[in-house]
Amino acid sequence: xxxxxxxxxxxGAKLRIGLLILALILPFLPFVTDYQLHIVILIFLYMIxxxxxxxxxxxxxxxxxxxxxxxxxxxxxxxxxxxHFGLSYWVIIPLAFMNGAIWGILLGAPTLRLTGDYFAIVxxxxxxxxxxxxxxxxxxxxxxxxxxxxxxxSIDLTLFGxxxxxxxxxxxxxxxxxxxxxxxxxxxxxxxxxxLGRAWFAIRDDEVAAVSCGINLLAYKVIAFAISAAFGAxxxxxxxxxxxxxxxxMFKFWESFLILCxxxxxxxxxxxxxxxxAVILVSMSEILRELLPLLGLPxxxxxxxxxxxxxxxxxxxxxxxxxxxxxxAQMRAGRTKRRKTKPxxxxxx
Amino acid sequence: MIPILEINALYKNxxxxxALKDITFNIDRGDIIGLIGPNGAGKTTLFNCVAGIxxxxxxxxxxxxxxxxxxxxxxxxxxxxxxxxxxxxxxxRLFDNLTVIDxxxxxxxxxxxxxxxxxxxxxxxxxxxxKAISESAYQFLEFVGLKGRxxxxxxxxxxxxxxxxxxxxxxxxxxxxLMLDEPAAGMNPQESRDLMDLIRRIRDNGxxxxxIEHDMKVVMGVCERVVVINHGEWLAEGLPQDVQNxxxxxxxxxxTGAANAA
Numbered sequence: 119x120x121x122x123x124x125x126x127x128x129x130g131a132k133l134r135i136g137l138l139i140l141a142l143i144l145p146f147l148p149f150v151t152d153y154q155l156h157i158v159i160l161i162f163l164y165m166i167x168x169x170x171x172x173x174x175x176x177x178x179x180x181x182x183x184x185x186x187x188x189x190x191x192x193x194x195x196x197x198x199x200x201x202h203f204g205l206s207y208w209v210i211i212p213l214a215f216m217n218g219a220i221w222g223i224l225l226g227a228p229t230l231r232l233t234g235d236y237f238a239i240v241x242x243x244x245x246x247x248x249x250x251x252x253x254x255x256x257x258x259x260x261x262x263x264x265x266x267x268x269x270x271x272s273i274d275l276t277l278f279g280x281x282x283x284x285x286x287x288x289x290x291x292x293x294x295x296x297x298x299x300x301x302x303x304x305x306x307x308x309x310x311x312x313x314l315g316r317a318w319f320a321i322r323d324d325e326v327a328a329v330s331c332g333i334n335l336l337a338y339k340v341i342a343f344a345i346s347a348a349f350g351a352x353x354x355x356x357x358x359x360x361x362x363x364x365x366x367x368m369f370k371f372w373e374s375f376l377i378l379c380x381x382x383x384x385x386x387x388x389x390x391x392x393x394x395x396a397v398i399l400v401s402m403s404e405i406l407r408e409l410l411p412l413l414g415l416p417x418x419x420x421x422x423x424x425x426x427x428x429x430x431x432x433x434x435x436x437x438x439x440x441x442x443x444x445x446x447a448q449m450r451a452g453r454t455k456r457r458k459t460k461p462x463x464x465x466x467x
Numbered sequence: 468m469i470p471i472l473e474i475n476a477l478y479k480n481x482x483x484x485x486a487l488k489d490i491t492f493n494i495d496r497g498d499i500i501g502l503i504g505p506n507g508a509g510k511t512t513l514f515n516c517v518a519g520i521x522x523x524x525x526x527x528x529x530x531x532x533x534x535x536x537x538x539x540x541x542x543x544x545x546x547x548x549x550x551x552x553x554x555x556x557x558x559x560r561l562f563d564n565l566t567v568i569d570x571x572x573x574x575x576x577x578x579x580x581x582x583x584x585x586x587x588x589x590x591x592x593x594x595x596x597x598k599a600i601s602e603s604a605y606q607f608l609e610f611v612g613l614k615g616r617x618x619x620x621x622x623x624x625x626x627x628x629x630x631x632x633x634x635x636x637x638x639x640x641x642x643x644x645l646m647l648d649e650p651a652a653g654m655n656p657q658e659s660r661d662l663m664d665l666i667r668r669i670r671d672n673g674x675x676x677x678x679i680e681h682d683m684k685v686v687m688g689v690c691e692r693v694v695v696i697n698h699g700e701w702l703a704e705g706l707p708q709d710v711q712n713x714x715x716x717x718x719x720x721x722x723t724g725a726a727n728a729a
Contacts, residue, residue, distance in 0.1 A: 305587050312593075313572075313579055313600070314585030316565075320573045323562040330518060330556075332548035332577025332640055345583060447564055447622070 141296055145289055153286040157404050159360065162295035164396040165351055168380040169302050169389065170349025175378070176387035177315065177333050178342045179322035181234070183374055184225075184241030185350055187220050187248035190369030192351025194252060196358040197265045205357050207271040210353060218351025219344040226343035230336055244375055252366035264365030269357045272336055291360050298356060299393075302349060309345075318342055322387075370423070376403075380423060385438030393437060399424070469531050471496040471644055471675050472517070472552075477526035477540075479512055479699075486512045487699045494644070499676045501690035501707070504685060505720055509699040510679045511557055514646055518554050519544035532643075549577045553642035555633040557649050557679075560713065561621040564649040567632055568617035569700070571604040574639025604639060611635040611665060634665065638674075645669060647678040651685045663689040695719070 127135070145155055166304045167189060174182040199205045199213065229240045251260050259265065271285040271294065285291055309315045317338050320328040329335055358364055376399060384395025406420035431438070437446040470493035474683035479487040486509045493498050500517040502510050510681060515521040517528055519542050528540040532550055539547055549678055553574075562570050608617060611631040616624075621632060630650055635644055648668070651659045666689050670676055680686050686693060686707060693710045695702040703710055710716055 308587050308589065309583070312597070313576065313581050314572050314583055314586050316569055319565055319569070320562050320576075322566055324560050326520065327556070328559040328573070329520075329544040330548060330554055330560075331573050331636065332572075334543075334545045341583065376729065399505055434487045442564075 119142035120386065136426070141145050145266060145292055148195075152288050155292055157401065159288060159292055159295050160404075161397055161400045162299050163357060163360075164301050164377065164380060164400050165299050165393045166295075166356070166362070167353040168376050168384075168392045169287075169306055170346050170353065170394045172306075172381050172387065172389070172392045173309075173342050173346040173349075173376050177310075177318040177322065178339060178394065180230075180342075181238040182241050182343075183249075185346070185377055186369050186371065186374040187245035188221060188347035188350035189242075189354040189357070189373065190245075190248045190252060190366075191221050192218050192354025193358040193364055193369070194259060194265070194354075195235060195351065196355035197268050197364045198258070200268050200359065201265060204269065207355075210355050210359075214351045214355035215348045218348040218354075221351075222347030223340055226340040226349075227336075230339040230343060241376075242371065245369075245371055249366050249369055252369065255426075258411035259366070262366060262432075264363060265358075266360045266363050268358055268364070270362060280416075295356065298352070303389060310389070310428075314341070319339060359429075360379075369381070376424070379428060381430065382438060385440035385442060387442045388438070388440045391438050391440035418440070469536075470494055471531050473527075473529040473531075473678075474513075474517070475527040477513070477528065477530065478515055478518060478524045479509075479521060480524045485699055487516070487523075490696065490699075490701050492694050492701065492704060494675060494677060496531075496643075496675055497670065497673065499678070499689055501686045501693040502677060502679045502696070503686060503693060503710075504696040504702070505697075509697045510696060511648060512699075513678065513696070514541065514554060514648055517547070517646065518552060519547040530644075540662075543563060543662070543694075545577065546644075548640050551641065551643040552646065553637035553640045553644075554646040555630070555637050555648055557652070559626075559629050559633055561629055561633055561636070563622040565621060566617065566622055567613065567624070568601075568608065569606055569621050570621050570632055570663075571607050571617075571635050571639050572600050574607070574636040575600045575604060577640055586669050587625070607635045607639045608632075608652050608667070610638065612661070627654050630654070630662070631665070634669075637667065641676060644675045644677065647676065647680075649679050649681060651680055651682040656684075659685055666675075 121188045123418065144150060150183060163214070171185045174180050174185075180455045195217045196207070198208055200207075205213075225241070225244050229237060232240060251275060253261050256263075271362050273283045276282050283290075285294070317328070317333050320333055321335060321338060323336060341389070378422070380395035380399050381392050382395070383398060384393065385391025402423070403420055406423055407417045410419050435441070472494040474490055474492055474494075477487055477490040478485070490509075490513065504510055512521060513558075516523045517539070521541070522541045526540065527538050527704070529536050530539045530550060530552070537550075539550060539552075542550075561574060565573075579596050580592040581590075581596055584590075585596075605617065608614060611634055613628060613635065615630055616628075619630065624632065634645075634647070634650070650666075651662055654662060654714065662684055666676055678690070690707055692705065693707050694704045695710055695716050702719060703713045703716050705713075
């Protein structure tokens with residue numbers, strides 16, 4: 119074990135530790151209600167989802183509109199395994215991760231040869247397919263009736279003669295969500311600073327130069343898609359056990375769009391930015407849901423507000439609140455003229 | 468002596484346009500070969516065919532790899548890089564938004580292995596590999612004369628330095644054959660001289676160099692043999708001075724009648 123040297127902490131590290139302590143004691147602050155705790159858990163859930171999605175558009179520069187499909191797959195994996203087999207959540211997490219990755223590979227391997235907008239359309243189609251499947255395959259998913267009564271998460275030590283704790287109320291889920299966010303952030307940082315991350319950044323910057331460095335474009339894009347899908351599925355698995363109810367219309371396309379907005383708002387490719395995007399959009403969604411009826415407007419008007427925010431962001435800060443150099447440069451190039459025109463023939467495969 | 472690369476009756480058509488017609492020549496190990504020709508002669512197309520970015524319409528490209536020979540025409544570019552052919556681009560293609568050192572580290576990609584689990588767990592193997600990547604990347608930077616500039620962003624570097632960084636990235640793939648596409652374009656005379664010195668040092672490390680170049684001072688100064696192509700066809704081949712005085716070459720560059728006037 120290394121010695122802790124608190125005096126040598128940078129400002130960024132102090133900020134991080136401060137935020138973590140705040141997050142840990144938040145439930146015990148006197149003015150925090152159960153409802154507010156629920157919203158914070160939702161923020162954590164969307165942080166996991168946004169960090170997972172960020173791999174594809176943020177690290178690889180590919181537009182993915184179908185992310186919610188993997189979220190839905192993860193949620194139903196978790197829901198059905200609990201419903202039919204009563205599996206423990208701790209077993210379900212890796213299973214959901216793997217199932218997400220498998221579907222990521224199944225979708226990615228044939229479609230990642232497509233470039234740009236074509237790929238985005240395919241992913242969009244995939245997310246619609248997932249919703250249609252969940253709605254119509256009633257024998258498996260009970261369709262529009264939804265999947266009620268999923269067991270809550272529990273820590274079961276009866277096998278070893280210990281007690282069994284069931285997660286009741288928001289508090290245990292709150293800490294579970296914190297742990298999951300921390301693990302996700304940890305994995306993202308490790309990837310960002312590795313051979314895998316560098317290969318992705320190379321693909322984002324210049325595909326032709328990337329292959330000439332020996333990077334197999336298709337393979338690395340599929341890996342990115344699989345890992346992204348796996349985190350989406352893990353987020354879904356948490357959602358299922360936390361809500362204890364699932365229905366197909368929870369995984370409609372606009373969820374994908376909302377998560378994409380978080381990334382764009384916070385700063386594509388920036389781990390901190392993506393998390394801040396999740397905080398802003400989830401909390402604003404809840405505030406508007408309360409506020410709009412008071413103004414005599416239906417709650418769904420909040421989507422108009424999101425649209426307006428995206429338009430304003432694109433006008434004034436196109437690379438997000440915490441931009442990274444690569445995205446900022448792309449946005450500049452898009453505004454004036456593409457500085458580096460990629461040859462139309464590109465790479466044929 | 469067995470040539471390192473054998474280009475045999477190579478054709479490349481783009482629709483009705485014959486970009487390359489029956490190109491045949493050999494590249495001997497340890498040589499510095501110049502590939503010249505007027506604009507549009509098909510030099511870059513030839514590079515792309517060898518590098519795997521274009522698939523030749525017909526003909527063979529044979530690489531000697533170790534003690535085996537294998538045909539690489541139509542192989543994928545990442546496979547060609549893995550077999551030891553590295554290249555730079557006519558219009559520089561760096562990873563603009565990454566640091567200089569990350570650019571070179573990405574060049575190490577095809578000689579290293581860790582992927583997801585290694586990165587997340589930081590296994591012993593991954594740590595050792597990462598350390599080796601970093602060390603060799605700094606060595607390659609130093610070799611091309613960019614020592615101490617690893618943390619700069621590639622896009623912010625001067626033009627000549629970007630050229631050298633691209634060479635460092637290509638060298639990081641540990642090639643046997645390095646293909647440089649107009650490395651001296653846009654360089655001032657001092658930079659060109661440094662470049663020629665660098666090319667010789669690369670060759671002295673046992674790497675064969677094939678370069679496209681328009682700057683005749685560089686071609687004459689550094690190349691040991693020159694291949695001329697024109698309109699996609701092989702035109703001449705030989706020592707730089709011989710090629711320079713070849714009437715057919717002068718005609719290709721300056722038009723009919725110029726050969727007599729010269």
